[in-house]
Amino acid sequence: MQRFNWKINMQHQISDAKALQLRSVITSDGQVVLSLVKEPIPALKPEEILVRVEATPVNPSDIGLMLGAADLSRAWTADGADGPQLGAPVPAAALQAMRSRRDASTAVGLEGAGTVVAAGSSRAAQALMGRTVAAMAGGMYARYRCIPAVECLVLPEGTTAAQAASCFVNPLTALGMVETARSEGHTGIVQTAAASNLGQILHRVCLADGVPLVNVVRSEQQAQLLREQGARFVCNSSSDDFREQLTDAIAATGATIVLDPIGGTSGGQILSCMEAAIARRPGQVISRYGSDVLKQLYVYGSLDPRPIEIPRDIGTAWAAGGWLLLRYLKVVRRETLDRLKARVAAEITTTFASRYTRSVSLPELISPEVLSTCARPATGKKFLIEPWKDC
Ligand SMILES: NC(=O)c1ccc[n+]([C@@H]2O[C@H](COP(=O)([O-])OP(=O)(O)OC[C@H]3O[C@@H](n4cnc5c(N)ncnc54)[C@H](OP(=O)(O)O)[C@@H]3O)[C@@H](O)[C@H]2O)c1
Known part of the structure; x- marks a missing residue:
């Protein structure tokens, strides 16, 4: 009392x-x-x-x-x-x-x-x-x-x-985007601005969960940072052979979804490499409409404020949209959200630090x-x- x-x-x-x-x-x-x-x-x-x-x-x-x-x-x-x-x-x-x-x-x-x-x-x-x-x-x-x-x-x-x-903005965005990728049937992911605070969390989530991830960064320093944290596939967009590096990494991981906080030409360029990687799959038919494998781009930030550009060499099986945490929190099932939040609390000094x-x-x-x-x-x-x- x-x-x-x-x-x-x-x-x-x-x-x-x-x-x-x-x-x-x-x-x-x-x-x-x-x-x-x-x-x-x-x-x-x-x-x-x-x-x-x-x-x-x-x-x-x-x-x-x-x-x-x-x-x-x-x-x-x-x-x-x-x-x-x-x-x-x-x-x-x-x-x-x-x-x-x-x-x-x-x-x-x-x-x-x-x-x-x-x-x-x-x-x-x-x-x-x-x-x-x-x-x-x-x-x-x-x-x-x-x-x-x-x-x-x-x-x-x-x-x-x-x-x-x-605990919320970056951890739940990383977890929510990985859940979205899984629920839409994607087994490998490409992320850009991968050395950002959120990108590093997404890398640790994928590493822990065994999700193949291709990390795109824009400097050798950032590439080094991610490699030191155990990243296997890191592509530097300022390298001369970026397109080849990226296509090889996508072919090796089977990634079919791009999580892109940049905008501009960033995501479209990756969809183009994805279509090229898919064309290498043994037995993959490429018709005049391109491959029949759906390539998904989610733009979740505007680090590059210019209009988003999608090239036309990506075939016809593609989709692009925005991804917003505040919307995800409205539509996600209660049990899923409780599970994600409990994981953040339990791993706040490691995965989500x-x-x-x-x-x-x-x-x-x-x-x-x-x-x-x-x-x-x-x-x-x-x-x-x-x-x-x-x-
Ligand atoms: N949609 C959502 O619900 C949601 C939720 C959370 C976060 N976000 C977005 O996620 C992004 C990352 O957030 P954060 O807190 O992790 O940021 P952060 O730690 O400040 O990192 C920003 C990163 O972006 C890179 N960058 C900046 N401008 C760039 C450009 N034009 N092209 C390529 N890379 C560029 C920076 O690299 P340099 O060091 O080379 O400049 C840095 O690695 C932000 O855009 C944020 O708005 C969205």
């Missing part, structure tokens, strides 16, 4: 307080403005918990929400009532595409992790008191976040918040120097925000 009262008191203490959070708005005069503001912590509903957010990553999707197409070379800074502010103009052409966000202040930070410091009255919420949990609840660039207990991933005892910060180049506090994040570094997605350059750093 005494323990229960302590929790209630703790909750009241916290509820009286305001918590720092990062918000982004696109103003009607065409500026993105990032501000640190103090918002009251809401009273907990029975099934909710209050998480003291201790670590939250900067993913490319967070950069998109924070900055959109803002021109950081013309950024300005100011002191707001609760902390620093940063603004930057959005080019007129991009402003039109972002009109739905005009003057709508949005809390930033898709995912993160921390300690449960208060819980609603339900048994499920109370059971999480003191545990390290991760969540993809949005608004995670904050010191506290109120979240339904059922949405949290509970980490094994001893897991730190920094280890648990990236993310590495960070630098940790920053919330005020440190709002500087042109830090934001322009974060805004360039690059190999091994991921930032972690620690909202309680320097407190």
Whole structure:
């Protein structure tokens, strides 16, 4: 009884307080403005918990929400009532595409992790008191976040918040895409930007599950990084003989699906090599429509913002589409999702580990120097925000 009262008191203490959070708005005069503001912590509903957010990553999707197409070379800074502010103009052409966000202040930070410091009255919420949990609840660039207990991933005892910060976006995308490939009957995969944080996770998942994987990278350094991690098929797109290397690797693995976060000409070029590799199969008939083997391209990012190009030497049995985690989470069966989440929790320090180049506090994040570094997605350059750093 005494323990229960302590929790209630703790909750009241916290509820009286305001918590720092990062918000982004696109103003009607065409500026993105990032501000640190103090918002009251809401009273907990029975099934909710209050998480003291201790670590939250900067993913490319967070950069998109924070900055959109803002021109950081013309950024300005100011002191707001609760902390620093940063603004930057959005080019007129991009402003039109972002009109739905005009003057709508949005809390930033898709995912993160921390300690449960208060819980609603339900048994499920109370059971999480003191545990390290991760969540993809949005608004995670904050010191506290109120979240339904059922949405949290509970980490094994001893897991730190920094280890648990990236449990959702990249791990579930890697696992979800491999599940999609399996369910569509593909037995081998080609992935591009394979040295990215997500690419390395996908590599480890495929290695553990025995799924043949061809990794496409764009430098010898990245190729080396993946080989050191046990990758067997690594093709460097900046090599003169890239097309031959890739066709050989696809022939050796039987890969028929491409997972491509780049766009532009990247995926189409791989479909073309796939058709060439399929033509080498003994007994494979190639009609005037090409092979009858379905080649699938999923584009799941826009690292190259140019239009996607598909060449015409890939036959007629092909399909191309987008792949989005948020959609996958809506359509995947509950049992499958629970299995994937349980695997992430169990293997968060191995298969699904993310590495960070630098940790920053919330005020440190709002500087042109830090934001322009974060805004360039690059190999091994991921930032972690620690909202309680320097407190
Ligand atoms: N659709 C979804 O649901 C979903 C979910 C999660 C992530 N994503 C996407 O997945 C991608 C990877 O995320 P991450 O967190 O793993 O990123 P990351 O660790 O920052 O890595 C980015 C990688 O992309 C490479 N790259 C950048 N521009 C490129 C280009 N034009 N051509 C080829 N390679 C390029 C970088 O290589 P260099 O070092 O050589 O620049 C680096 O290896 C992002 O595009 C993200 O938006 C999508």
